[in-house]
Amino acid sequence: MIQFTDVTKSYTEGNTALNGVSLQIEDGEFVFLVGPSGSGKSTIMKIITGELKPTSGQVHVNGYNLERMRKRDIPFMRRTLGVVFQDFRLINKMTVYDNVAYAMRVIGAREAEIKERVPYVMDLVGLTGKERRHPNEMSGGEQQRLAIARALVNNPSTIIADEPTGNLDPARSFELMTLLQEINNLGTTVLVVTHEKELVERFDKRVIAIDEGVVISDGMDGYYRYENE
Amino acid sequence: MKMNNFGYLMKEGVRSIFSHGLMSFASVCVTVACLIIVGSFSILMYNLNIMVEDLNQTNEVICYVDSVYTDAEAKSVHSRINMIDNVFQANYVSREEALKNFVADHDNDAAFQGVDPQDLRHRIVVVLEDNSRMEETVALLEEVEGVAMIDAEFELAEGFTTISNVLGVVSTGIIAILLIVSLLIISNTVKLAMYDRKNEIAIMKMVGATNGFIRFPFMVQGFFLGIIGAGLAFGAEWLLYDALVTNIHEVDALGLFNFVPFVDLLVPMVVTFSAAGLFVGIFGSISAIRKFMDV
Numbered sequence: 001m002i003q004f005t006d007v008t009k010s011y012t013e014g015n016t017a018l019n020g021v022s023l024q025i026e027d028g029e030f031v032f033l034v035g036p037s038g039s040g041k042s043t044i045m046k047i048i049t050g051e052l053k054p055t056s057g058q059v060h061v062n063g064y065n066l067e068r069m070r071k072r073d074i075p076f077m078r079r080t081l082g083v084v085f086q087d088f089r090l091i092n093k094m095t096v097y098d099n100v101a102y103a104m105r106v107i108g109a110r111e112a113e114i115k116e117r118v119p120y121v122m123d124l125v126g127l128t129g130k131e132r133r134h135p136n137e138m139s140g141g142e143q144q145r146l147a148i149a150r151a152l153v154n155n156p157s158t159i160i161a162d163e164p165t166g167n168l169d170p171a172r173s174f175e176l177m178t179l180l181q182e183i184n185n186l187g188t189t190v191l192v193v194t195h196e197k198e199l200v201e202r203f204d205k206r207v208i209a210i211d212e213g214v215v216i217s218d219g220m221d222g223y224y225r226y227e228n229e
Numbered sequence: 230m231k232m233n234n235f236g237y238l239m240k241e242g243v244r245s246i247f248s249h250g251l252m253s254f255a256s257v258c259v260t261v262a263c264l265i266i267v268g269s270f271s272i273l274m275y276n277l278n279i280m281v282e283d284l285n286q287t288n289e290v291i292c293y294v295d296s297v298y299t300d301a302e303a304k305s306v307h308s309r310i311n312m313i314d315n316v317f318q319a320n321y322v323s324r325e326e327a328l329k330n331f332v333a334d335h336d337n338d339a340a341f342q343g344v345d346p347q348d349l350r351h352r353i354v355v356v357l358e359d360n361s362r363m364e365e366t367v368a369l370l371e372e373v374e375g376v377a378m379i380d381a382e383f384e385l386a387e388g389f390t391t392i393s394n395v396l397g398v399v400s401t402g403i404i405a406i407l408l409i410v411s412l413l414i415i416s417n418t419v420k421l422a423m424y425d426r427k428n429e430i431a432i433m434k435m436v437g438a439t440n441g442f443i444r445f446p447f448m449v450q451g452f453f454l455g456i457i458g459a460g461l462a463f464g465a466e467w468l469l470y471d472a473l474v475t476n477i478h479e480v481d482a483l484g485l486f487n488f489v490p491f492v493d494l495l496v497p498m499v500v501t502f503s504a505a506g507l508f509v510g511i512f513g514s515i516s517a518i519r520k521f522m523d524v
Contacts, residue, residue, distance in 0.1 A: 049435065072439075072440075075434070075437045075438060075439045075440075076437070078434075078435065078436070078437040079436075079437035083435055083436075089428070089431070089432050089435065090432070091429055091432055093248050093429075102433075102436065103436040103437070105234060105237055106433070106436055106437050106438040106439075106442055107437060108234055150436065154437075
């Protein structure tokens with residue numbers, strides 16, 4: 001579960017990115033977080049992943065109270081999350097297989113477990129047979145599926161995708177969202193940050209809209225309400 | 230870091246030396262260049278110090294024995310002098326030998342042929358361990374029964390001590406500055422190499438890698454780059470030094486320069502080069518990636 005209670009984030013330059021944001025995402029939910037550029041979406045993402053600390057307010061992520069969490073516990077909190085970025089953030093010098101396996105090695109998984117689990121997630125995202133390639137030899141859609149495989153491999157309770165379709169054409173974007181929906185159907189919480197209206201409208205999911213650091217709408221018709229605020 | 234990761238992380242560390250070949254090459258080259266500069270200057274200063282020490286040893290203290298002492302009695306004075314602190318070497322010279330040496334020093338001039346050895350005194354020529362303590366040692370020598378007179382060049386000893394001290398301070402200062410500059414240059418090169426990998430580190434952090442897990446391959450890489458750099462620098466230093474000494478000996482017909490053979494410096498050089506190489510390799514890597522860890 002992800003819970004923000006009256007969260008404010010101000011930067012040293014004086015601008016406030018989040019202003020009293022409260023929201024709750026239950027386990028197993030599929031949620032879109034929408035809003036224009038500079039609305040505070042990325043700040044919410046960075047707070048969830050522990051890259052930023054809120055100026056005030058409480059944040060709980062999968063049982064971790066981020067306000068009280070020690071720095072050395074951040075990696076363990078991150079292991080409960082699978083993060084997917086717009087720019088994929090893959091390690092090009094590693095093969096496709098190693099990019100996925102790396103996430104398991106980080107948590108100290110044994111080789112036998114890695115050999116069993118990696119092919120499973122590769123199959124899940126449709127990349128079987130491409131294990132020996134390097135990320136820069138793949139298309140954008142394939143790279144994003146690889147990023148999802150890496151995010152999934154440790155069986156995290158939550159997948160967070162930051163503009164995952166930003167570098168993909170509409171057909172690949174739809175495929176990717178369908179894949180995330182399938183993952184959600186298996187019980188994983190999915191939070192997708194996007195500003196692609198058409199895509200959001202094709203999936204009947206909860207939408208949290210944010211603008212100027214404030215949640216302006218939250219519900220199944222969130223995008224509609226966001227546009228009409 | 231779990232033990233089942235150890236092999237993987239070691240392998241990753243070694244692999245990254247080759248996968249970032251150009252940066253590894255640059256790090257090793259800078260390490261070699263800096264260690265050769267520091268090493269050469271240190272050896273030069275060490276040799277200069279030895280040469281000054283050798284010159285200092287030529288400044289002898291001569292103790293003249295009471296003229297009424299027989300040869301046997303004078304030898305007992307010699308034995309007592311040998312037991313005094315700071316006496317490195319004491320040579321007994323009888324009055325007959327003294328006269329012979331005196332005549333020889335004056336090209337066997339016939340004018341001295343009639344001189345009676347009994348006109349001279351038995352003497353003990355003393356070489357001190359530490360000439361900076363000449364005054365206190367001479368005071369002890371004066372207390373020895375049978376020593377009638379002492380000839381000591383205090384000013385010369387002070388001069389050598391001053392040269393030795395100045396040389397010590399200057400060489401320590403210059404070596405320290407060179408070492409600091411070298412460490413900065415090497416660590417900067419390693420930092421550049423690591424900067425190349427900051428995105429990789431950010432990804433590692435995002436998938437939940439602990440700092441230890443990220444750091445370990447960098448430490449392995451730093452260890453090997455440091456040890457390779459130190460090894461190459463050591464080999465090059467040995468070759469350069471031997472070549473230089475051989476060339477100087479060829480032109481130094483008077484034997485003015487007496488260089489310490491490199492084999493005598495083997496242990497301190499191996500220890501110093503290895504320590505410096507490992508230090509800059511491992512700690513250079515750790516300090517370089519530290520700022521990328523805060524993600």
